[in-house]
Amino acid sequence: MAVCRNFYLGFNLAVTMAIWLLVNHSLAESSKSVILVIGDGMDDHQVTIARNYLVGSRGKLLLDKMPFRAVAQVLTVDEISGRPIYVADSANTATALATGQITSRGRIATSAGKDEDLPTIVELANAKGYRTGIVTTSSITDATPASFATHVSSRYCESPAAMIDIVKYGINLGSCVNDLKINGGLGSISEQLAKSNTHILLGGGRQYFTVTSEMSQKTSLQQALESGFTVIHSWEESNQLYPSDRVLGLFSEEHLPVKLRGEQDRSAELPKKSFLNHINNYFGEVTLPAPMTCVKNSNFLNTPTLKEISQLAIKQLTYDNHKGFFLMIESASIDKQSHERKPCGSIGELAQLIDAVAVALNYAEENPDTLILVTSDHTHAAQIVPDKSLFSEYPVPVYTPGRLARIYTKEGGILAINYATSNFEAEEHTGANVPVFGNKVAVSEDLPTYMQQSDIFKFMARYLELN
Amino acid sequence: MAVCRNFYLGFNLAVTMAIWLLVNHSLAESSKSVILVIGDGMDDHQVTIARNYLVGSRGKLLLDKMPFRAVAQVLTVDEISGRPIYVADSANTATALATGQITSRGRIATSAGKDEDLPTIVELANAKGYRTGIVTTSSITDATPASFATHVSSRYCESPAAMIDIVKYGINLGSCVNDLKINGGLGSISEQLAKSNTHILLGGGRQYFTVTSEMSQKTSLQQALESGFTVIHSWEESNQLYPSDRVLGLFSEEHLPVKLRGEQDRSAELPKKSFLNHINNYFGEVTLPAPMTCVKNSNFLNTPTLKEISQLAIKQLTYDNHKGFFLMIESASIDKQSHERKPCGSIGELAQLIDAVAVALNYAEENPDTLILVTSDHTHAAQIVPDKSLFSEYPVPVYTPGRLARIYTKEGGILAINYATSNFEAEEHTGANVPVFGNKVAVSEDLPTYMQQSDIFKFMARYLELN
DSSP states (O other): OHHHHHHHHHHHHHHHHHHHHHHHHHHHHHTOEEEEEEETTOOHHHHHHHHHHHTOTTSOOTGGGOSEEEEEEOOEEOTTTOOEESSOOHHHHHHHHHHSOOOOTTOBSBOTTTOOBOOOHHHHHHHTTOEEEEEEEEETTSHHHHHTTOOBSOTTOOSTTSSSSOEETTEEOOOOGGGSGGGTOOOOHHHHHHHSOOSEEEEEOGGGGSSBOTTSSSBHHHHHHHTTEEEESSTGGGGGOOTTOEEEEEOSSSSOOOSEEEGGGOOOBOOEEOHHHHHOTTSSOEEOOOOBOEEEOTTOTTOOOHHHHHHHHHHHHHTTOSSOEEEEEEEOHHHHHHHTTOHHHHHHHHHHHHHHHHHHHHHHHHOSSEEEEEEESSEESOEEEOSSOTTTTSSSOOOOSSEEEEEEOTTSOEEEEEEOSOSSSSOOEEOSOEEEEEOHHHHHTTOOSEEEHHHHHHHHHHHTTOO | OHHHHHHHHHHHHHHHHHHHHHHHHHHHHHTOEEEEEEETTOOHHHHHHHHHHHTOTTSOOTGGGOSEEEEEEOOEEOTTTOOEESSOOHHHHHHHHHHSOOOOTTOBSBOTTTOOBOOOHHHHHHHTTOEEEEEEEEETTSHHHHHTTOOBSOTTOOSTTSSSSOEETTEEOOOOGGGSGGGTOOOOHHHHHHHSOOSEEEEEOGGGGSSBOTTSSSBHHHHHHHTTEEEESSSGGGGGOOTTOEEEEEOSSSSOOOSEEEGGGOOOBOOEEOHHHHHOTTSSOEEOOOOBOEEEOTTOTTOOOHHHHHHHHHHHHHTTOSSOEEEEEEEOHHHHHHHTTOHHHHHHHHHHHHHHHHHHHHHHHHOSSEEEEEEESSEESOEEEOSSOTTTTSSSOOOOSSEEEEEEOTTSOEEEEEEOSOSSSSOOEEOSOEEEEEOHHHHHTTOOSEEEHHHHHHHHHHHTTOO
């Protein structure tokens, strides 16, 4: 009898242990999350500019303290020939990050040449039961966020009104005729987002949701409500959300305003040449733009910060969720302000990114099975140039081509930044590899210190066991 | 007796073990070496340009395969005010690497303002019995190599003839009056190198050694012979060296020729504007420079490669040496070719750097107590810009300010590179943080992924136990 009792006791104990192991193993497996933070156009110059301005050249940004650092090679192909293209746009780079596939400029999660839909990490994570979220300071329909949850041949097809003969500034920018629903496509970006399984969509771009959808009497906004999204239009409304709500938050008609700008909204300016200097570069005189300070953008008003919307996203994604989540957070206007030659704007948006990274790291502190990667999609035009030329001894005007901004720093220096990739209204992207930062999970996952941009998708998918 | 015998046996054994431990410990300690490889002006754009050209955008350079990667913040101060300066030159950055101290532009291992001599890693290593070597493709008297073994207030004081009223192109570039021997100084760079304890000095710059020294009837070359250097003037002569020789190798009057150049020695060129476009940027037409190929520089001739002189340096440094060594290897003309807007030249010199890194890594394979760090001193002007503009749909001429080079790549692309930091004869440096690569010793030494440039001195000094 004693043996028998012991047998049952032992058997019960074994069964209990097996169940405990099973439960804990499945819990441990399912609680993994990934937060990918993208600084659009955030290259080493942008990071150094922000460091010099925000914490001083001898200070450290939060990014500098992250335990993992790598670079990613940005790859782009020509739509027709498939040949390498050495400078990317935010559509093809976000596609690489979201799908692991190299495509051509302008494409949103579709393949170059063949125009096939490429499964995104958001879709794959949704299919495995993870919650997913997309947070951005741009329109939620802009290239970077769109590439994580929609498929369309051109980034410009943001609403049902912009599918055929897309026109900006009177210029035809192509079409997405193949993506029309009547042609068997998925429709515009706003329509696809409205119907997506994404749990959280926060950003700007309300205007793209108020257009009536193709083959429907409803706007994308109405479709989003039908799909189960709670829609909010201001940060105040976020107080009334239920923690279980799926949320589409549209906090602006277009991109969200930026936090910082140059005094009197100054951007980089052309050095002013005297009459003689117009005749010959080495004659006459050239007056550089006066130094400026960065000030708060008075238009920011009640705009939520990237930190606030990131916190909201994590709150909603984690409520009563035992499976984990995938969240993409983008600080979009580091790039947009660089296109506009506005260094203060880029600095403020890089500060916003850092605040969002802090939110992510805080979450990971409590939830150690959280992989955090911070990267950029492509490098950009801004360059730190000498405020006093290396050749200032020569008795001729020595100055930069392109536009120049000179910013007073808190540590008493003058930070000179040139924008000299284009004579056009907007600067170009550039083509160097981009930085990648990671938390300690990136270290323990043994990620390599050099990767291709598409590898970032692979590492995230591997971590979430999506394959 | 038995007890006694056992006692002696035990005692002998203990003494033998103690000696064995002592010898092995001291051997292990003394065989440590450091190889610091500097790519002058080698930033992420230069590395990406070289990758795209040499191995294709999907390929990997040897640098990409190194297990350690970090960035270093470059710091510079104003000579008078001590305020931060955001763009460095090769003198103050090499001083940071060689001495761990932040100084002002143009200074060679001397302090800003106070003009005090700062001990260099070469001097500290010499004092501890390590052999030391300096290898460069520039004049051995140029800013980077000079900062490792000499002390002078201006980089231009390369020979006894350039100490008072230094004039280049008719322009006065200051003086080193305080460094004159008659004023208690150490004299010019070539004089100091000739008298240094450095074991190996290989590079160009013969012209700076053929001038009679101050307060002497002898040239720096004659002084070097007196100091025990074997002097060679061509690579052929290296065959006649004894392995025990201390070597001063001067393979050119000035900097060594570069390996690659643009066909017909083309550099980046200004886009050609039509008459109408001269009147207004958005009128008329602009013709971009035709694409070019990179070809071997016919002037390279019998110049030794950086690989060859690095191998020679290691051979001489390690012969009958049980203590280890410090070696600095510089690929100098990545920078010089970028100043001259010659991307093919920079690519060829980055390829030379990679070959030298391979030599260092091979050595470390056999001698695992070898810390290898590869870094740059500052970022530079070259930017990869889109060959086809992001705004090419707009019916106006969209082109880059500054100069543009378009290079055919082997993988069938066109790599467009602009140089747009200066309207002067030479481009400026730029101010972003620089890459740092390391071998597995850097990983096991737990070096941080973000550092200040001066920390590199500290890590090397710590590894060699110089403090």
